[in-house]
Amino acid sequence: MITLSYIDNADNCTEKTITFSTNKELNLSNRDLHRVSFEKITIHDSDISHCGLRNANFTGSTFINCDFTGSSLINIHSEQVTFRNCIFDNAKFYSITLINSSMIGCRFSDTIMHNFDIISNNY
Known part of the structure; x- marks a missing residue:
């Protein structure tokens, strides 16, 4: 089970959560996921396209075959x-x-890519 917490700017900056029973084929498209925490999780084959990912936390996570088309990080x-x-x-x-x-x-x-810093990374 995966639970993601984020701030919903469209709803007076209310903290919200989304829970999924699996880490595969998640549909997060077209969401404003301000301060979402993807910390220490693995997500496979998921649609994260056209999302607003401001101040998101990706630390320790793995994304495999995920679509971030049109998203703002x-x-x-x-x-x-x-x-x-x-x-x-x-x-x-x-x-x-x-x-x-x-x-x-x-x-x-x-x-x-603007102000994109790469420190001891593998590409």
Whole structure:
């Protein structure tokens, strides 16, 4: 079971949670997941496209075959996160720091990266 907590800006900045019974084929598309915590989890074959991922926590997590198309990843500081065979087409990366992390076999088409710091990473 996976439970994700986030701040819903559309609902007066209320803290909300989403719970899934499995870590595969999650549909998180088109959500504003401000300060969502993906800490120390593995997610497979999931749709995380067109999401607002501001101040998200990806530390210690693995994403395999996930689609981040059109998502905005803003102000993220992540350590030991692995993205394997993920799609980041038309995604926007702003103020990102990845430390001891990996992006293996990922696709980036028309992706915007601004203030993207890579520290001891594997690509």
